[in-house]
Amino acid sequence: MWQYAAKVLVTVALVIAVAEVGKRSSFWGAILASLPITSLLAFIWLYTGTGDTESVARLSRSIFWLVLASLPLFVVLPTLLRRGVAFWSALGIACLASVVAYFCLVYVLGRFHVRL
Secondary structure: OHHHHHHHHHHHHHHHHHHHHHHHOHHHHHHHHHOOHHHHHHHHHHHHHHOOHHHHHHHHHHHHHHHHHHHHHHHHHHHHHHOOOOHHHHHHHHHHHHHHHHHHHHHHHHHOOOOO
């Protein structure tokens, strides 16, 4: 149980650190946020929990492909915000665009027999 609590605390601390740095500097916040911190933590937690390097490799490969579908969020959100769309609406639309991109990407990858 203590290992699970430690995982949660480390993960939360990193997310809060990114948000706090982002308040002070969008550049450094963006650098920290663009690092694959979530992926690195997932690799570590998966490996320490299972010792299975093949699972880590499969997760890493799947993340590679699915990162592509997350990119529309980072184009749509600032575009809408700069056009005066309210934050929550812009965020919702950007998330919806990413969801659509995920479904499209999974479909296209399936047509090429890429398994995630």
